[in-house]
Amino acid sequence: MTAAPPDHRLIDGRKIATDILRECKNYTDEQHALGRVVSICIGDVPETEVYVRNQARGAMRAGLPFEQVNWDANITQNEAKQVIQQMNDDASILGMIIQRPTPEHINIRTLQSAVHPLKDVEGMNPASIGNIVYSDVALAPCTAAASVELIKQTGLKLEGLEVVMIGHSEIVGKPAAMMLMAEGATVTVCHHLTRSVAMHSRRADVVVVAVGNAGFLGPDMIKPGAAVIDIGINQIQDEDGNFEIVGDVQTEAVTEVAGWITPVPGGVGPVTVAILIRNAIVAHKRQIAAGWIE
Ligand SMILES: NC(=O)C1=CN([C@@H]2O[C@H](COP(=O)(O)OP(=O)(O)OC[C@H]3O[C@@H](n4cnc5c(N)ncnc54)[C@H](OP(=O)(O)O)[C@@H]3O)[C@@H](O)[C@H]2O)C=CC1
């Protein structure tokens, strides 16, 4: 049996990630000593397992030292902040990322603020996020940056493009909307109080979905030929009891109507990981420019 021809409507996130990681590798090959990226999990957080595993793989492919650390769920806010401050002063550490979600008693915003902006490889320090408002997007939250990257891959011109962003979290929806505006798109942001999401999404040239609800976006919610960027990562159980990862989009049905669509897995996820690594390279360059390292 011959293999089915590739579906050109599917945007291949793995290929885009490979290209980004290759560029990063070209950079790391030129460096004689690089600090490590430290990926922090607080407590036992099953949602982050796949992400952290793929961060380690991505870092390895890019030739970037990487360390995963797991802090006890009972660590106090103050202890966590102190360790982050020590990491800021540790020259062997290039940057840090703190996985979400964190335990109830942890104020994640305060912890993100404690990460020095030059070590903020996830772009989640309020200062980094603030820079996006000024259209300075070199160190932006990884998933938001990944969705912009994926839209660019369609070849659509972002200037004047009608984009509907569904979801307005601080880590995905809001920064993605800002970054799309910086690219010249006309952006509509929908959330759970939006009266009719479908009324907005049906008008859009591009629909970006980050809701966290499997099968949320159906084929009747988009304009024929639109591009659909599926950010959702939802773990569901199939009829045989096996776990699988699906997005927020009814991928099969929407593919029939869409001009382009990102699959899950193999879409936004791998690009998010690659952007994290690219952010680490940006941080390295900024640390050199600041005279921190030679
Ligand atoms: N691929 C990747 O790299 C990443 C994937 N994710 C995935 O993306 C998804 C979203 O993550 P995140 O942004 O952190 O999640 P949050 O739960 O923080 O945000 C979800 C957003 O969806 C909105 N929403 C909920 N229900 C509806 C509805 N019925 N109609 C319209 N909007 C709705 C919420 O609005 P409101 O606040 O008003 O309730 C909220 O803004 C998850 O599946 C997550 O796993 C997240 C990060 C990275």
Ligand SMILES: Nc1nc(=O)c2c([nH]1)NC[C@@H]1CN(c3ccc(C(=O)N[C@@H](CCC(=O)O)C(=O)O)cc3)C=[N+]21
């Ligand atoms: N501070 C913080 N930032 C985040 O960006 C963040 C977070 N916390 N917590 C958890 C969620 C989830 N998330 C994923 C990113 C990539 C994949 C990923 O690589 N997915 C592969 C899965 C492939 C496989 O199964 O191995 C894919 O979609 O193809 C998954 C999940 C980031 N998140």
